[in-house]
Amino acid sequence: MGRRGPPKHLKRFASPAFWPIPKKAYTFTVRPVPGPHPIDESIPLLIIVRDILKYAETASEAKKIIKRGEIFVDGRVRREEKFPVGIMDVISIPATEENYRVLPDPIKGLRLHPINKEEATFKLCRIENKTTVKGGNIQLNLHDGRNILIKVTNPTKPEEDVYDTLDTLKIGIPNQEIQAHIKFKEDNQAIIVKGKNRGLYGKIKSIEGPIQREYKTVLLEDYNGNLIRASVEYVFVIGEDKPLISIPTW
Incomplete structure (x- = not known):
């Protein structure tokens, strides 16, 4: 009888490159469960607790922290260590009074950007x-x-x-x-969430292309005056005159 359902295991070599885990230390790593973000655009909660926030040294310790309900994602307790966390998600740790927003990063792919309590x-x-x-x-x-x-x-x-x-x-x-x-329109602020220009942000100068969404492109001007072209699928509007969220400087 064949296997039912999606794969339950993930080898480290097959994991997304932006996951901050050593590829050769062990064979397998945690595989995200089906959720709000696809596997190539998310990080499992266990890896965030152990490898990014450094709250634990082992997977077992990270699981205990998560199972105790000490990690909140978007204002809700998440006790599933395989829960996928992705773009714009807000992570809160009441015990340490720390809050983070997941944002695209030009080098790391995804990063946890510290934010204040109000922005969380x-x-x-x-x-x-x-x-x-x-x-x-x-x-x-x-x-x-x-x-x-x-x-x-x-x-x-x-x-x-x-x-x-x-x-x-x-x-x-x-x-x-x-x-x-x-609104997704010219002169509003936007950030690129996918592609080679991931993490860059600025003002939308123009939206070009036919009616079909998949063929449209956006011309973005960053704060250094550089022009960047990207597919509309890669562009995420974040404000009008200024961004509604704090953005890291590269």
């Missing part, structure tokens, strides 16, 4: 697509697997539907209340 109360989510559900209401499907339902008073003329794909929502965590809506 919200996160940014990109609208990947939207659908019309029962009653004419609008369901927004976000980049981290969340779904937010927008109530519509008149389905024939949905005035509440002001959201477009690739727009960004500032939502409170863990209540998921929409606090702000940032």
Whole structure:
């Protein structure tokens, strides 16, 4: 009888290059469970606790910390050591009063950026697509697997539907209340989350290409005046006049 379900093991050589683990020390490493982020765009919680934050020396010690409920992701306790943490997720450790936001890094792929307590109360989510559900209401499907339902008073003329794909929502965590809506348009601030220019950020100068989303490109101007071109799929809007989140300087 063949194996059922997805693979349960992951060799270190096959793990994403940005995971901060020695590739030759051991054969296997922790494999993320299916969750809000794909394996090549996330880091398992165990690796964050042991290898990035250095709260533990072994996987066993890291598991105990996580199982005790000392690690919060987006305002909720996560007791699964294989939980995948990805772009814009907020990690909080009440015992040490530390908070981090996961951001793209030009060299490391992903990094934990320290943030203050106030900034840890919200996160940014990109609208990947939207659908019309029962009653004419609008369901927004976000980049981290969340779904937010927008109530519509008149389905024939949905005035509440002001959201477009690739727009960004500032939502409170863990209540998921929409606090702000940032349009994907020229002159807004954005950060590149994939590709060779991952982690670079600046102002959107132009959006070019045909109607089809997969063929569109964005011309971004960073704060040094350099122009960067990237696919719209790689660009994440983070503010209007200025970013809503703190950004590390490279």
